[in-house]
Amino acid sequence: MEEKYYEILSKLEEADAIVIGASNGLSISEGIHIFADNADFQENFGDFREKYGIRSIIQGCFYSFPSQEEKWAFFSRMYSYFLYQKKEVSPVMKNLYELIKDKNYFVLTSNIDDHFRQAGFPKDRLFEIEGNCSNLQCRSGCHDSIYRGDDVLSEMAQSQEDGKVPASLIPKCPECGGPMQVHLEVDHNFLRGESWQTSYQAYQDFINKAHGKKIVLLELGVGARNQLIKAPFMKITSFEEKATYITFNRGSELYIPEAIADKSIGIDGNIAEVLQQLAKMK
Structure with a gap:
């Protein structure tokens, strides 16, 4: 070897x-391990597992949440888990x-x-x-720009209550005023x-x-x-x-x-x- x-x-x-x-x-x-229903997932996303039956991070990415407040609770939690709960490089x-x-x-x-x-x-x-x-994008793709979402994602991750984020924190497209989403290939809207x-x-x-x-x-x-x-x-x-x-x-x-x-x-x-x-x- x-x-x-x-x-x-x-x-x-x-x-x-x-x-x-x-x-x-x-x-x-x-x-x-984004595909695993392991102890780490259950410790960090157990409330989503219990409420929605989500069994992995990747399943959560594709899940159709009933509200924007709940959807952004998941994605901001995922952001925090990837980059801050692991504490450092x-x-x-x-x-x-x-x-x-x-x-x-x-x-x-x-x-x-x-x-x-x-x-x-x-x-x-x-x-x-x-x-x-x-990164964030306009959900409807009204324009091409991709935005860093660190500030708002971090704030949403810290402001969750009962599996939701405050409606006032949900990001809006700066061009059309419509909803935004994390720039991930989870649906046909991926820019x-x-x-x-x-x-x-x-x-x-x-x-x-x-x-x-x-x-x-x-x-x-x-x-x-x-x-x-x-x-x-x-x-x-x-x-x-x-x-x-x-x-x-x-x-x-x-x-x-x-x-x-x-x-x-x-x-x-x-x-x-x-x-x-x-x-x-x-």
Whole structure:
């Protein structure tokens, strides 16, 4: 295993470009499991579980709440849970940032917890495909702007009573005066406006500029069925002569097709422990 770690470090060091692909497995390694009805969920969202039968954070994101006061109680609670009840940047994200901070890198993620920004990854190197819990948009998409929601989400999280937030705190669109929502892909209203398109284009530009160079595709906790990240990473690995595909996952989720096996390195294990070991060896 140590030999694999040194090979990974060598590939990262030699790389002209590193693309990080991150999904739910990375969050799980931090102690956040949005699909689980576990003790952590029950401790932090037990009232929603009891009242509405919600059994996970992701189910809550798609739940049709009976009122805006209740809906914003859930989303502001989720925001606070992701970013403040965890108190600080996790060792997982610190170690990842230390590994690649001095390199030419870009992040592609389907995670919604805003932990990359929190850990210091700059916005212009980050494409959050499905949005994140900190941003707000007009629900009707009357205009393209995405707004930071930290202040109002934090205030709503602290002002909840009986599973509701005060109606006076519910955000309104500054353009049309209509309702807003968290910028997450939970319904057909998800805005792929100017901000989203800019991030998408930055990702495409990064890939195009890396063509023909030594590129590392570093995949962290991406499930076998997550084609948003896995499919393009495997395609790039296949077509780019100098590409290396590195994937960290557990058990059956660690999938490397035979077609790119000679250009790939897979680590089956706890992502938190793997990143800690790599950071230590670096």
